[in-house]
Amino acid sequence: MGYLDNSVVTVDAILTTKGRQLLAQGNFNITQFALADDEIDYTLYNPNHPSGSAYYGEAIENMPLLEAIPQETQMMKYKLITLPRGTAKLPILDLGYTSIILKQGANLSITPQTLNYLGGNTFETSGYTATISDVRLFNAFEGIGIETQQAQALNQTVTLGTSVAKSVVGSTINLKATTVNTLFGSNTQLSATLTIEGRDSGARITIPVIVTKIN
C-alpha cells in the first residue's frame, strides 16, 4: 500500500454551455486560465482568532464546495487577480449607473471606468467585456472602441431568437432597447442583468436592466 501523491491537486472539469457550442463548431481551443474564489465569504476570516494565526481561516478552509455549473454566466464570478504587494485598494468598476431602466426603443451608451487601477482611475487598454443575460431585451447590443481581432470576433457573434446571454467587448457599450411588443406578453416590463468586466483588471460589476413597454 502506498501513499497517494498529494503534491498536485487534481480536479475534473466540465464543459460549459459555450464550450459545448464551440466544440460542436470545431472552435474549442483553450489558451488561458483564470482562478476564482466563488462561494468564499472573507468576513469569515478571523484575524483575531484566540487560538492564533493558524486558525484565522478555520471557518473557510474546511468548507465543502458546490459542484461546477455549466452556465458560464454563473461561474467564475469573482476572479483572483495579480496585483503588487501592498495594494490597499482593489480595482472596482464605475459605470455611472447602479441600474438601467430604458423605454422601448431607447438608446444608451455606457463607458466604464476602472477605479484604483494602475495608480488611479483609468480606462482599461483591453477594454471591457459586457454580458447581457437575455439578449432579446435589445435590438442592438454592441461594443465599440476596441479593434483587436479577438474583440471583433466576439462582437460579430450572432445570437438568434432565444433567451441566451451575449457578450461583447469594447471601451463603450451601446444599447438599444427592443421594440418588439410580443416579447412582453401581458407584462409591462422585461428584466435582465448586465455584467461588465474589466479585461485587464478582472474587476466586475453586475447591475439590473429593465426595459419598459410604452404602448
Next chain:
Amino acid sequence: MAFKRLESSDFVLSSDAISSTLWSNQLTTLTAFFSSSAQIAGSSGKFYLTAYASSSLGSPEFDIAYGNSQGSGSLAYNSTVTHVSPTSTVYGQYQDLVLGDENTDFAFGALTATEFFALSFERARYKESLLPGSLTLTLRSSSATLTLTDNSRIVTIPQYVGTNRVYQLVSGSNGAVNTGVNSGHTSNSGSYGWLLPDIGTILLNPRALAAPLANGGLTFLYSASSATVTPDISPNFSLFTAINGGASFTLNSNETISSNYIFIRARSSEYNYSENPSFISGSTGEIIFNSFINTPRTYITTVGLYNDTNELLAVAKLSRPLPKDFTKEALIRVKLDF
C-alpha cells in the same frame, strides 16, 4: 490581471483504459436471468431472445440468437422455399459481419460449423469492447455444468478473422484455462466458441455444448428441427435456460477514455487578491482587513479555462478551498475528458 496564458507544456494528453462490469445492475456476476414473453411472442422473437437482469425487465443485457446455414431451428418464411428462415438469416448476418465471406463457415478450433449461438451484448453495456480475460460463463444442462472463459491469457498474438479479434472459448474461468484436457477444447467438437470483443459478441459452438460429458461437452439439448415453432423449445430458449441454470455470468466492458490534463500554475506573486465583494469593504475598494494589505490571502475554489476571446469553455471546482498567498504556489491538474 486575472487571465494567464497557458504554455504548450501545460497540456498533457493521456488515454486510459477503463474496465467495469458489463451488467446494468453494476454487479460483477449476473446470477439471475429473465426474458419477456411479449418479446418472444413478437416479431423479433423469431430471430432472438432478449435477456434481462431483473424480473421487472428494464434495460436489456444481451440477446440470444441461433444461426443455422440450412435454416433449421425455425419455421421457413415460406413453406414453398426451404432452408430460408430466421435462423438462416441470422447465420448470413453473422457470416457477413464476422467473416466477411458468404462462402466461409465458422471454425471453432478444429471444427468447421454451420451453426452457432450468438450472444450479442447491448452497446451501452460493453461501451467500446468486451474485456478479454474477464469472461466466466456457466451453463447447466440436466445435472451437468460447464464453465467457459476465453483463451486470451494464453495466446500471445490474437487471432484475426476478417477485421475481428477472435479468442477461442475454452473450459475455465476468469481467463484461467483448464489446459489439462485438449487445451480446454472438447475432444472432437472443437472449441466452445468465439469471443469477439470488438463487436461485443460471443459465438457459442452448439456441437461442443451438445457433446457427451466424457468428451468435454454438456450434453446440451436443443431443437434444430425446422418444425420448431413454440418459443419454449426454440434453440434460443434452450440456451437461455442453460444460462439461467448455470446462474453465473461474469464479463467486463472496456473503454479507452482520452483525457486532457491541463496544469494550472499560480506563482507566489500571482492571484493573491480577489474581486470577491467580501474581500473589500465599502464602495471604494478598500481591502477588508488591514493585515491583507501586505499579507493578503485568497482561497481558490474554481478554475476557469478560456479561449483567446475570454469565453469560458470549461470550469472545474476544487473539493475544498485552497489557500493562496505570497508564500505559496499552487499547482492544480485539471482533467478534461472527451
